[in-house]
Amino acid sequence: MSPDPRPIGVFDSGIGGLSVVKHCARLLPDERFVYLGDTARVPYGNKSAETVQSYSAQCAAFLLSHDVKMIIVACNTASALALDMLRSHVSIPVLGVIEPAARKAAAATANGHIGVIGTRATIASDSYARAITRYAGERRVDIHSRPCPLFVPLVEEGWLDSPATRLIAEEYLRPLMSNGIDTLVLGCTHYPLLMPVLSDMLPGVQLIDCGLCAADEARSVLGVDQQSPTKASQIDLYVTDHTPAFTMLARQFLGMPLDEPVRVNVDHLQLPSAR
Amino acid sequence: MSPDPRPIGVFDSGIGGLSVVKHCARLLPDERFVYLGDTARVPYGNKSAETVQSYSAQCAAFLLSHDVKMIIVACNTASALALDMLRSHVSIPVLGVIEPAARKAAAATANGHIGVIGTRATIASDSYARAITRYAGERRVDIHSRPCPLFVPLVEEGWLDSPATRLIAEEYLRPLMSNGIDTLVLGCTHYPLLMPVLSDMLPGVQLIDCGLCAADEARSVLGVDQQSPTKASQIDLYVTDHTPAFTMLARQFLGMPLDEPVRVNVDHLQLPSAR
Numbered sequence: 001m002s003p004d005p006r007p008i009g010v011f012d013s014g015i016g017g018l019s020v021v022k023h024c025a026r027l028l029p030d031e032r033f034v035y036l037g038d039t040a041r042v043p044y045g046n047k048s049a050e051t052v053q054s055y056s057a058q059c060a061a062f063l064l065s066h067d068v069k070m071i072i073v074a075c076n077t078a079s080a081l082a083l084d085m086l087r088s089h090v091s092i093p094v095l096g097v098i099e100p101a102a103r104k105a106a107a108a109t110a111n112g113h114i115g116v117i118g119t120r121a122t123i124a125s126d127s128y129a130r131a132i133t134r135y136a137g138e139r140r141v142d143i144h145s146r147p148c149p150l151f152v153p154l155v156e157e158g159w160l161d162s163p164a165t166r167l168i169a170e171e172y173l174r175p176l177m178s179n180g181i182d183t184l185v186l187g188c189t190h191y192p193l194l195m196p197v198l199s200d201m202l203p204g205v206q207l208i209d210c211g212l213c214a215a216d217e218a219r220s221v222l223g224v225d226q227q228s229p230t231k232a233s234q235i236d237l238y239v240t241d242h243t244p245a246f247t248m249l250a251r252q253f254l255g256m257p258l259d260e261p262v263r264v265n266v267d268h269l270q271l272p273s274a275r
Numbered sequence: 276m277s278p279d280p281r282p283i284g285v286f287d288s289g290i291g292g293l294s295v296v297k298h299c300a301r302l303l304p305d306e307r308f309v310y311l312g313d314t315a316r317v318p319y320g321n322k323s324a325e326t327v328q329s330y331s332a333q334c335a336a337f338l339l340s341h342d343v344k345m346i347i348v349a350c351n352t353a354s355a356l357a358l359d360m361l362r363s364h365v366s367i368p369v370l371g372v373i374e375p376a377a378r379k380a381a382a383a384t385a386n387g388h389i390g391v392i393g394t395r396a397t398i399a400s401d402s403y404a405r406a407i408t409r410y411a412g413e414r415r416v417d418i419h420s421r422p423c424p425l426f427v428p429l430v431e432e433g434w435l436d437s438p439a440t441r442l443i444a445e446e447y448l449r450p451l452m453s454n455g456i457d458t459l460v461l462g463c464t465h466y467p468l469l470m471p472v473l474s475d476m477l478p479g480v481q482l483i484d485c486g487l488c489a490a491d492e493a494r495s496v497l498g499v500d501q502q503s504p505t506k507a508s509q510i511d512l513y514v515t516d517h518t519p520a521f522t523m524l525a526r527q528f529l530g531m532p533l534d535e536p537v538r539v540n541v542d543h544l545q546l547p548s549a550r
Contacts, residue, residue, distance in 0.1 A: 156424075
């Protein structure tokens, strides 16, 4: 059977989802990707569930108009609050970033103490805790969650390893460290850029990158074993606003050069009716 | 002549504009206020001029639908990028927060070295520097500007006086201190909540609160000398999204108890054609 030539659609509230695309492009080099960053309304992490669902529906509708074969919700807040809604409207696979990382964390922990960090909305949704508990099955797991809202602006400022970043990270992570976690889920696509600081502060703790887990899951859903490792994926970039942060940081998140994004308006788009 | 009974309209990208309303309510206790916080699309400070203008037009159109007699743009980014556009569409007075603070700064400096801090978009617009230079007239002024994008999330997290906040403030303000400023414009409506830390760090430097200056200007435009000091203003609150930050922080910004805000949708609103 020849492979489905349609592209994979990915959306995020802004730029962080490019860290998910980075892993997808590495694991699925033969694929084409259509990425939408909703930079006109970024961030989602401090908004209500209703608003996040409405914005996510418009982003998904945009990707559907590009005839994608799969949608990856590369935003933890949208994965927490809008995934079920999207799946009820869309017949192609819709992957979030929470379930794959939760499964990995449940498998990785030795002592059963798992930390989860993310935006306020992601943590308040309790989505990681529920998913990890589900994947752990009979085994007892203790989940220690903490919102870290200052990490996103620190990353977007490029303060990846400043003394202030370390001080704030210590403040956020101290309770998790004293809980004795051996596994920490980075439940926000911005956080992998803080990996060096977090690894330093948490020796022996396994850090779970939700973007890497989602890329693995996408490969498994597509049933792809091996693709040409020398090929470079094609990535078409769209944004809802041309913002300085996107231009400045996109390459850093993606880990490779990229074209200027095309600006689009998605306010008026609607999903098909629920199935 | 009996006073105009129509309310004063105030809008901001979110919650910060309530620090402007606080001063207005004190100086104009007989007035009614209609406040709109665009919390579904907050912040404006990292978005493009085109997007900020489009959002500002919708906010102003909402206030006009409440028959306001004056619009106060209680957001520095929108004042920097959208004030001229709004004035060309609207026949009532439209006040921003930049011009009044710029006039005060030009009058306040003794040594001619004025610092300005604000969001990336406000500082990049150069609006304060141009306005201060205009008000200074023949006198020479040197303007030292610095974007401080981490201050808004720090305030919204309630980290008003943490060690990390002091470290970040030192990093941001060090160049302004070595420039010998004697006056600093707090060019963002969130920053007055950092006044205690900033005063500590900048002894002898006069801090200009743009919200207080705008309230003074509103009183002068309305031609009000003295109002009943014992009366409490009526403030009708509207938001485009019910967000946790608004509920948590609104009272802190306003300095008084307030009702739950009413949620509205402004996406579809349009200003009248340009005059």
